[in-house]
């Protein structure tokens with residue numbers, strides 16, 4: 001399933017970040033097995049092939065999103081959205097409150113409209129949910145994570 005593939009990519013990105021952190025701290029990344037290492041190598045190769053100097057970037061990812069590595073919906077939620085969406089601060093729809101999210105979907109008309117509201121901000125909801133450097137994909141991931149809605 002595409003969703004699980006995406007999760008694997010996210011996991012690899014997280015592992016990659018951990019690997020770099022390990023290198024910076026001059027600690028051996030001894031907890032990575034061979035499979036993980038070769039997966040990471042594959043990821044690096046795939047990212048490098050997205051954009052070649054002097055050529056148009058391949059469709060899809062985009063340089064900006066690749067540069068910092070996409071964060072999972074859960075990561076974005078736990079960093080930026082939980083402050084309001086866990087307890088329902090200022091009337092924010094709460095994580096896992098399916099009935100409320102279904103009503104939001106009906107009111108907004110489409111998932112895309114809800115995503116646009118999150119990106120642009122709506123009433124007390126700040127633009128991008130205060131995540132200034134989140135891509136629209138990362139915001140969408142956080143919405144999926146908290147609402148259970150699918151794009």
Ligand code: HEC
Pocket residue numbers: 076077080081082083084085089090091092093104108113114115117118122123124125126128129130131139142143
């Ligand atoms: C400062 C508090 C706050 C933070 C932080 C916050 N939100 Fe919200 N959010 C709200 C409030 C309040 C609403 C309800 C706005 C309304 O409809 O009046 C809302 C509504 C939403 C909606 C529903 C929009 C719609 O069309 O009904 C989405 C989606 C959403 N937030 C996503 C996010 C995401 C994703 C994050 C984190 C990246 C986030 N929010 C962080 C306060 C917050």
